[in-house]
Amino acid sequence: MESKKEFFLECYKLGIIKFGRFTLKSGIESPFYVDLRPLASDPKTLKKLANYLLEMLPLDNFDIICGVPYAALPMATAMSLESFIPLIIKRKEAKAYGTKKLIEGIFEKGQNCLLVEDVITSGKSLVETIDEVENEGIKVSDIVVVLDRQQGGKEKLEAKGYKVHSLFNISEVVEILREVNYIDEDEVARIKDFVNGNQVIFEEKKRLSYEQKLETAEHSFAKKILEIAIEKRSNLIASADFITTKELLDFADFVGPHIVALKTHIDILNDFDADETILPLKDLATKHNFLLMEDRKFADIGNTQELQFSYGTYKISNWADLVTSHVIGGSKSLDCFMNVGVVAILGMSSKGTLTDSHYREEAMKVIQSHPNIIGCVAQNEISDELLLFTPGVNLGETGDDKGQQYNSPEHVIKNYGTDFIIVGRGIYKSEEPEQEALRYKNEGWKAYLETL
Numbered sequence: 035m036e037s038k039k040e041f042f043l044e045c046y047k048l049g050i051i052k053f054g055r056f057t058l059k060s061g062i063e064s065p066f067y068v069d070l071r072p073l074a075s076d077p078k079t080l081k082k083l084a085n086y087l088l089e090m091l092p093l094d095n096f097d098i099i100c101g102v103p104y105a106a107l108p109m110a111t112a113m114s115l116e117s118f119i120p121l122i123i124k125r126k127e128a129k130a131y132g133t134k135k136l137i138e139g140i141f142e143k144g145q146n147c148l149l150v151e152d153v154i155t156s157g158k159s160l161v162e163t164i165d166e167v168e169n170e171g172i173k174v175s176d177i178v179v180v181l182d183r184q185q186g187g188k189e190k191l192e193a194k195g196y197k198v199h200s201l202f203n204i205s206e207v208v209e210i211l212r213e214v215n216y217i218d219e220d221e222v223a224r225i226k227d228f229v230n231g232n233q234v235i236f237e238e239k240k241r242l243s244y245e246q247k248l249e250t251a252e253h254s255f256a257k258k259i260l261e262i263a264i265e266k267r268s269n270l271i272a273s274a275d276f277i278t279t280k281e282l283l284d285f286a287d288f289v290g291p292h293i294v295a296l297k298t299h300i301d302i303l304n305d306f307d308a309d310e311t312i313l314p315l316k317d318l319a320t321k322h323n324f325l326l327m328e329d330r331k332f333a334d335i336g337n338t339q340e341l342q343f344s345y346g347t348y349k350i351s352n353w354a355d356l357v358t359s360h361v362i363g364g365s366k367s368l369d370c371f372m373n374v375g376v377v378a379i380l381g382m383s384s385k386g387t388l389t390d391s392h393y394r395e396e397a398m399k400v401i402q403s404h405p406n407i408i409g410c411v412a413q414n415e416i417s418d419e420l421l422l423f424t425p426g427v428n429l430g431e432t433g434d435d436k437g438q439q440y441n442s443p444e445h446v447i448k449n450y451g452t453d454f455i456i457v458g459r460g461i462y463k464s465e466e467p468e469q470e471a472l473r474y475k476n477e478g479w480k481a482y483l484e485t486l
């Protein structure tokens with residue numbers, strides 16, 4: 035069997051813990067948010083989880099098993115299936131009709147019941163459930179929880195004489211995530227602070243305005259994009275991931291008035307033609323005053339990148355104002371990008387990306403020292419001298435089935451200090467792209483103003 039740590043990482047990949055700034059039911063602000071419900075959607079993981087939980091327990095003690103509704107219901111069911119301990123179901127509210135039963139299933143008074151809970155925080159909902167179960171004449175001695183948030187719940191129940199078994203607690207989980215560089219030292223410190231009962235002070239991030247950034251910007255394309263942002267009151271970049279020129283041009287014309295730049299993947303066009311695609315695109319960029327950002331994500335040695343940038347079908351250097359590039363080839367590999375603003379890929383938005391904190395630290399050394407680079411594509415805060423471009427932005431979805439992960443414009447602008455949001459499907463897949471572009475533009479600008 036894999037180690038407990040490996041098993042946790044498998045669970046983590048299902049999206050059960052999020053880091054950032056969250057307001058809990060109690061009104062307290064927390065640096066992390068836990069929701070174990072996704073585990074039930076992955077049968078293999080759920081089955082393994084059931085066995086991990088069962089392994090910790092003196093199984094002979096239990097006649098029946100019961101999950102605290104609702105999140106723990108699938109876990110209790112899986113444990114019952116794996117152990118053959120019969121399941122009972124506790125309702126959240128008693129039925130208003132018929133039997134008015136609060137507990138469903140077959141049980142007898144005096145039986146000992148194992149309670150299953152997903153997450154224990156203060157222990158309040160567990161205490162309520164225990165009371166209700168005990169009122170039916172059922173005994174409770176043990177409770178098993180998947181994750182202990184270490185906020186006093188376990189101690190509270192133990193003080194009442196219950197035995198609480200937990201598979202993971204937040205401190206060990208944070209340690210595992212730090213080891214694999216999924217979270218950085220700042221986050222670890224904040225979470226430890228929170229767990230120790232201190233109210234976490236989330237710095238109110240004050241950002242530099244676009245005007246202030248313009249004063250110190252050196253690169254001509256950094257200046258340009260900031261000027262457009264100020265003039266159009268927009269921090270929106272639309273990603274135009276189309277496969278036909280007609281769709282690309284129509285879209286550029288519709289959303290053009292609301293964006294600072296149009297981001298292309300020019301190599302996905304089926305019908306690329308320099309005259310039919312690029313000339314009209316450039317006209318639209320002039321007409322609506324936006325920059326052309328080619329998302330080529332170069333990732334090679336300098337010589338090859340130079341060829342890819344200026345030759346071949348697309349001749350990117352002829353028309354792009356901004357290009358994206360990895361910095362994996364080292365500083366010299368970026369020298370070829372002349373007369374264009376380079377937006378370096380620091381961190382990616384996709385699940386399981388290899389751009390962990392160690393990579394980002396090393397990449398940042400290259401980025402800060404290279405004059406062609408005006409900013410970064412990233413999902414975290416960076417220093418004020420660089421412009422921050424954040425993709426993975428969507429108002430309706432949390433991700434796709436290919437690993438993309440989304441946040442709202444407000445989240446990235448307020449938490450990371452994003453200067454420019456990059457929105458693809460959120461706009462181009464909507465029924466009314468122009469209206470939707472306006473909505474993202476307004477959301478983005480409002481969030482920007484609120485952080486000044």
Ligand code: S5P
Pocket residue numbers: 273275299329358381382383384411425426427428438456457458459460
């Ligand atoms: O980390 C990244 C970097 C980029 S540039 N994650 C991304 O999603 N992108 C690009 O942003 C991606 O290639 C796509 O063109 C766009 C996001 O599209 P969406 O439809 O998921 O919003």
